[in-house]
Amino acid sequence: MFHCRNCGYSKYRMCYSQLHDRFQGFEGVFGYGSCNKCNLIQIVDIPDNLANYYSDYRLHKHQSKMYSLFRRIIMGRCYPFSDAIGQQAVLDVGCGSGWYLKTMSKLGWKPFGYEMNSEVAASISNTLGYTVFSREEELERYIDYFDLITFNFSFEHLVNPKQLLRKMINCLKNDGKLSISVPNIQSCEASLFGNCWFHLDPPRHIAFFPKSQLESILTEIGMRNIHIRNLAVPIGFAGSISYLLFDRFQPLAWYVGLCFGLIFCRIIRDGIYQISATKPNYH
């Protein structure tokens, strides 16, 4: 049943139907609908057993140094990298394999992660030696603690995004920064590929917030200095080509697609957007 993750409304119009899990290959047929009240595009029926669709998930696996370097080259501009000033702390929500945190640690940041699945969180924590939370209650000791909180391609995975966002912002220091990078469903890239758009990724991608909606949510929560920028990276093009040709994620097609994707994203530069904001200091 449709229950809008933004406004709670239950009526919708179908946007994408008869979709399969082409990224991981799990069984099931999925659809995305657009809320009649606020236009949020989200999965019509969120599976009860959502965690099952993350078993053996590619982006949770430990990555080689070569892959990390490759990812930095291809995707680097989507992540907010910077040198730490003093002992600054960063919390990466949906930290996956910890790739971003590892790099931030090298830049002087004190790294913390958050992963919903407690087993995945424990595994990343054991491998990297960082604190990785998996429950919201664990954050209660970290109110006004972090200098930077990031959602790098994780916000679209959340079942209750607004609720978690509020909790995370409580954990941000005054003058702390928030950065959210998400697929842009209102993009030319998404329109061009339609049902084959790589970033649909059902049922793991739950909701796609249009830019203006996410901006309104952040304003409502009290965040300031909100900036939005489009990001041009070739992964959306490469994945979509793989889906068009093979109806599944085919690594070779993806790698070849990346080469053409580099040209494509010079022309169409809107597949992903990043929104950043500051928590105001009223004192």
Ligand SMILES: [Zn+2]
């Ligand atoms: Zn809605």
